Each structure stands twice: as C-alpha cells, then as structure tokens.
Amino acid sequence: MKADSEARTSGEAAAAFPPGTFRPSPGRAHPLRMLAAHTRTEAILTLRHGEQALLTLIIPLGLLIGASTLLPGAVDAIVPRILALAVMSTAFTGQAIALGFDRRYGVIKRLSATALPRWVLISGRVLATLIVVALQAIVLGITAVLLGWAPPAGGLLLSIPLLVLGTVTFGAAGVLVGGILRAEIVLALANAIWFVLLLAGGLAVPPEELPGAVGILARFLPSGALAEALQAVLTSGQPPGLQPVLVLLVWGAAAGGLASRTTRPT
Amino acid sequence: MSPNADSLAVEVRGLSKRFGDTAAVAGLDLGLERGSVLALLGPNGAGKTTTVEICEGFLRPDSGRARVLGLDPVTRAEQLRPRIGVMPQGGGAYPGIHAAEMLRLVASCTADPLDPAWLLDILGLSAAGRTPYKRLSGGQQQRLSLACALVGRPELVFLDEPTAGMDPQARRLVWELIAALRADGVSVLLTTHLMDEAETLADRVVIVDQGRAVAEGTPDELTAPPHGQQELRFRSQPALDLELLLAALPEGCRATEVRSGHYVVHGAIDPQAVSTVTSWCAHHGVLAQELRVSRRSLEDVFLELTGRELRN
Numbered sequence: 304m305k306a307d308s309e310a311r312t313s314g315e316a317a318a319a320f321p322p323g324t325f326r327p328s329p330g331r332a333h334p335l336r337m338l339a340a341h342t343r344t345e346a347i348l349t350l351r352h353g354e355q356a357l358l359t360l361i362i363p364l365g366l367l368i369g370a371s372t373l374l375p376g377a378v379d380a381i382v383p384r385i386l387a388l389a390v391m392s393t394a395f396t397g398q399a400i401a402l403g404f405d406r407r408y409g410v411i412k413r414l415s416a417t418a419l420p421r422w423v424l425i426s427g428r429v430l431a432t433l434i435v436v437a438l439q440a441i442v443l444g445i446t447a448v449l450l451g452w453a454p455p456a457g458g459l460l461l462s463i464p465l466l467v468l469g470t471v472t473f474g475a476a477g478v479l480v481g482g483i484l485r486a487e488i489v490l491a492l493a494n495a496i497w498f499v500l501l502l503a504g505g506l507a508v509p510p511e512e513l514p515g516a517v518g519i520l521a522r523f524l525p526s527g528a529l530a531e532a533l534q535a536v537l538t539s540g541q542p543p544g545l546q547p548v549l550v551l552l553v554w555g556a557a558a559g560g561l562a563s564r565t566t567r568p569t
Numbered sequence: 570m571s572p573n574a575d576s577l578a579v580e581v582r583g584l585s586k587r588f589g590d591t592a593a594v595a596g597l598d599l600g601l602e603r604g605s606v607l608a609l610l611g612p613n614g615a616g617k618t619t620t621v622e623i624c625e626g627f628l629r630p631d632s633g634r635a636r637v638l639g640l641d642p643v644t645r646a647e648q649l650r651p652r653i654g655v656m657p658q659g660g661g662a663y664p665g666i667h668a669a670e671m672l673r674l675v676a677s678c679t680a681d682p683l684d685p686a687w688l689l690d691i692l693g694l695s696a697a698g699r700t701p702y703k704r705l706s707g708g709q710q711q712r713l714s715l716a717c718a719l720v721g722r723p724e725l726v727f728l729d730e731p732t733a734g735m736d737p738q739a740r741r742l743v744w745e746l747i748a749a750l751r752a753d754g755v756s757v758l759l760t761t762h763l764m765d766e767a768e769t770l771a772d773r774v775v776i777v778d779q780g781r782a783v784a785e786g787t788p789d790e791l792t793a794p795p796h797g798q799q800e801l802r803f804r805s806q807p808a809l810d811l812e813l814l815l816a817a818l819p820e821g822c823r824a825t826e827v828r829s830g831h832y833v834v835h836g837a838i839d840p841q842a843v844s845t846v847t848s849w850c851a852h853h854g855v856l857a858q859e860l861r862v863s864r865r866s867l868e869d870v871f872l873e874l875t876g877r878e879l880r881n
C-alpha cells in the first residue's frame with residue numbers, strides 16, 4: 304500500500320520536478336544584501352500604506368500650508384515644529400503601529416526564521432524610517448520654501464543630525480510600544496500619545512507658552528526637545544543648546560535599552 | 570549522544586513545555602532520519618506546533634532537549650536558521666506586501682535561492698504576484714508560505730499543517746512537492762490532521778496526544794492489525810455452505826455471511842487461508858469477488874489511541 308502510493312507520488316513528481324530541483328544548497332546571503340532588501344521592503348510598505356501616508360505626510364503638509372496661510376509671516380516659526388511632528392508621526396506612531404501588526408501577522412517570526420540576523424531586522428527598520436523621514440523633510444521643505452521659508456544654510460545643515468537623532472529616539476520609543484502590546488492596543492495608544500504630545504508636549508505650542516507644570520514637563524519630553532532644537536538651529540543657524548540634545552539622547556537610550564529587553568516576536 | 574545521532578536531522582528527547590497550567594508537551598521523544606519524512610499526527614492542542622516551534626528555536630523547552638542538524642536550536646539559532654525552511658501554522662507575511670515581494674525578500678536572505686518567479690509559477694501564484702498578502706485567499710496564503718519555506722534550498726523543512734485550507738488540486742501539488750523534496754534528500758518534519766496525507770508522504774508517523782508520543786512507526790506498522798485479528802472480506806453467491814470452509818481453515822478462524830452474499834473471515838489470515846477461501850469458492854464453482862485482506866486505516870488507529878470524543 305505504502306509502496307504503491309510512493310511509486311505514484313514520486314512518479315508524478317518526477318514529471319513535474321526533475322531530480323535535483325530541490326537539492327539542498329543552504330547558506331546566508333551577504334549581510335549588506337539582506338539589509339538592502341529588508342530596508343527597501345520596509346520603506347516601500349510604509350510609503351504604500353494609505354493611513355500611514357496620511358499620518359506621515361498629509362497631516363503635516365496640511366498643517367504647514369494651513370498655518371502659514373492663516374498666520375502670514377509665521378512660516379519660520381512653523382516649519383521646525385512641522386518637521387518635528389513629521390518625525391514623531393513616522394518614527395514613533397507609524398513605527399509602533401506597523402510593528403504591532405507585523406508581530407500580530409507573524410512577520411517578525413517569519414523573518415527571524417530566515418537567515419536574516421537580528422541586527423539586520425532592527426537596522427532595516429531604522430534605515431527605512433530614516434529614508435521616509437528624509438523624503439518627508441524634502442517635500443515639507445520644498446513646500447515651505449514655496450510658502451516663503453528662508454532658513455540659514457548653516458541651520459539646514461545642523462538640522463540633519465538633529466532629524467536623525469529625533470528619528471532614532473522616537474523610533475526606539477515606537478519599537479518599545481509596538482514590540483510588547485497587542486496590535487489594537489498599540490494602535491490606540493500610539494495615536495493617543497501622538498495627540499497628547501502634539502498638543503501638550505511642546506510640539507504645536509512651544510513649551511514656554513504652555514501653562515505652568517505642563518510647560519516645564521514639555522521641555523523634558525522628546526517632542527518638546529526636538530521642536531526646540533530644530534527651532535533654534537533653523538532660525539539662528541547656530542548649534543542647538545545642550546539641554547534638548549541631552550533630553551533626546553536620554554529618551555532614546557532609555558527606550559532603546561528597555562525595548563531590546565521587552566520586544567517580543569509575536 | 571546515541572550512536573546514530575548523526576543520521577538524525579531532528580532528535581527530541583524527553584521534551585516538556587508548559588504554558589501556565591497547560592502541559593503542552595510532556596516528555597516527548599522523536600527522531601527524524603536525514604532525507605526522510607516524519608509526520609506528527611495528533612488532535613487539536615496535542616502539542617504539535619509547540620514541538621515544532623521548539624525545534625525551530627522560537628520556544629525554549631522547560632526540560633528535555635531538541636537537537637536540530639546536531640545543533641541546539643535556541644543557542645545556535647544563527648547557525649541553524651540559514652539551513653532550515655519554516656512554514657508556520659498560519660500567518661507570516663506583512664499584510665500589505667505583494668506575494669512576489671514577500672518571496673523575493675525571503676529569497677534575498679539566502680545564498681543560492683530557487684528562482685522566486687519559477688516557484689510562484691509552479692505553486693499557481695503567478696497571477697497573484699501583485700496581490701497584497703491580506704487579499705490572498707487562505708489557500709493562496711498557505712502556498713506562499715510554503716514557497717517561503719522552500720526558496721532558500723534548505724536541508725530540513727518544518728511544515729506545520731502544510732495543506733490546511735487547500736483545495737484538492739493544491740493538496741496534490743504539495744504532496745508532489747514533498748515527495749520531490751524527499752527524493753532530493755531534504756528532511757521533512759510535517760504536522761497534519763489528514764490521515765491519507767501521513768500515509769502517502771511519511772516514512773514514519775508519530776501520533777502525539779496530550780504532549781506525549783502514543784504511537785510511532787511506519788504507516789504500515791501502525792496500520793497492521795494485531796496477529797490473529799485480521800479479516801478477509803469477499804462477495805460471492807448468497808447462502809454458500811460455510812461448514813466446509815470452516816473445516817478447511819486453520820483453527821480459530823470464524824466465517825460469517827454478514828449480509829446476503831457478503832462474507833467475512835476473521836482470524837489469522839495468512840497466504841494459506843486466502844488460498845483455502847478461493848479453492849472453496851472454486852469447489853462451489855463460484856467466483857470470489859472484491860476479495861481483500863483488510864488493514865486498519867490510520868484513522869482507526871488514531872481514533873483508537875486518542876479516543877473518539879471531541880476534546881475541549
């Protein structure tokens with residue numbers, strides 16, 4: 304009986320798959336090839352995702368155009384805050400939600416089951432976020448220039464490392480939230496935090512204009528710190544103060560350290 | 570290590586894993602010979618997926634051990650993963666990724682992958698190559714997942730219910746694929762609920778229940794009835810004289826006409842007994858039709874070992 308069925312299946316198989324078709328030849332690809340493939344996939348998926356695009360581009364762009372039109376002459380004050388918002392949206396909220404659902408759908412497990420090492424899994428996501436933030440910054444920057452924004456060249460240059468630092472810090476926080484909770488809770492929480500930080504975290508409104516304790520607190524939040532630092536370099540062209548940079552570094556290190564211990568594949 | 574450990578692609582000894590109060594795996598032993606196919610059969614919740622995930626290095630056992638290609642799957646995961654192919658029970662792709670993109674991503678992680686376009690084609694997914702994963706049908710998602718397990722030319726594949734949710738054509742194709750893998754020397758550990766799948770594909774079957782192996786052997790060994798309890802059935806003219814037959818058969822055999830013209834002989838059915846039956850028919854000048862010596866089906870064995878009741 305077994306012999307019959309064996310002859311039958313292997314007979315058919317011989318027709319469909321010549322011997323040697325699946326001869327084992329395992330091995331891992333060059334790490335940089337894996338990193339490139341993973342980064343490209345993550346970036347494409349972020350850009351393709353409709354809700355994500357709304358969060359990362361449409362809302363910051365709408366706010367930029369709306370606020371600059373309503374408050375003529377305020378574009379210089381608005382742009383740094385919009386850039387900080389774009390970073391927070393992509394690196395924190397977008398990243399957390401994507402990771403929450405990727406875990407839910409077994410993507411992280413699937414990818415760790417391949418030859419993809421852990422560091423590629425992490426760096427691919429980070430690089431993809433940096434690429435998306437760079438694209439956002441370019442689109443927002445060009446729009447702002449059309450609206451009359453004229454930043455000092457030195458400030459533009461200094462804003463690049465700040466954007467990178469902000470992306471990594473918010474990205475670490477996004478991984479922390481998205482890497483441990485259930486997808487639905489991540490969705491709710493990441494959006495709620497986005498909203499609170501936007502209104503009370505020193506993003507939409509500068510910390511010094513926020514009431515009392517909230518204003519003080521906002522200076523020590525990554526949202527307030529990134530907005531203040533970008534504001535400083537893009538208006539003065541001078542390096543940012545030490546305080547906001549330290550705030551970003553401490554948040555990033557704390558969130559990253561915690562995330563590396565709490566992030567679960569499913 | 571046992572002397573034949575090198576010939577084993579997967580070796581599991583005394584494996585146990587608890588989730589809170591549930592003993593998912595409780596002292597399981599199994600061995601998969603290199604280049605062969607082993608099927609894990611067991612009711613829902615028997616511990617099949619847990620066992621497979623321990624072997625893949627995703628779960629740490631509480632006690633006992635697993636060796637996969639001679640390596641500890643948890644501590645040596647980095648060395649092991651490039652050599653194995655994994656098809657999880659459901660899921661395993663970005664919801665928004667196109668089928669072809671997903672397969673290319675997995676392929677780009679390996680040194681000498683199969684051609685992703687060819688693999689999509691033979692799995693009938695060419696037309697779905699640009700469909701987002703979440704809009705693929707259940708069977709298409711399964712096929713993509715199988716493609717991802719195979720694309721890196723692994724030497725060992727873990728297939729957790731590979732044909733679940735597939736139509737009969739797709740299931741046939743997957744069976745052919747698994748037979749081709751085996752012919753090319755790939756070791757296969759699969760789980761299934763389909764008895765005919767295990768019977769057709771597996772060199773050895775392990776029946777798992779409540780985290781333990783309750784039976785192990787080739788499908789033939791498992792379905793062979795205990796000696797002296799075989800049965801022979803045939804059809805012929807009604808109301809033949811059974812006395813003569815009984816006298817000619819060995820001691821301990823019983824012969825009955827269960828329905829008009831349907832005869833069953835119980836006992837130790839050996840070649841001599843079959844010959845006795847056919848000569849007896851010849852003596853009556855009638856033909857023995859549909860004569861067969863039955864084995865138990867794998868399903869009978871399974872139900873006998875794991876009970877007929879639905880577990881909760």
Ligand SMILES: Nc1ncnc2c1ncn2[C@@H]1O[C@H](COP(=O)(O)OP(=O)(O)OP(=O)(O)O)[C@@H](O)[C@H]1O
Pocket residue numbers: 588591592593611612613614615616617618619620658
């Ligand atoms: N992550 C988990 N947390 C808690 N319990 C779990 C977990 N994973 C599995 N279990 C429990 O362990 C037992 C074995 O589950 P497992 O998934 O291994 O079964 P299975 O044999 O694969 O079943 P099926 O045929 O339904 O796929 C079940 O009782 C299940 O509820």
Ligand SMILES: [Mg+2]
Pocket residue numbers: 617618619658729
């Ligand atoms: Mg299972």
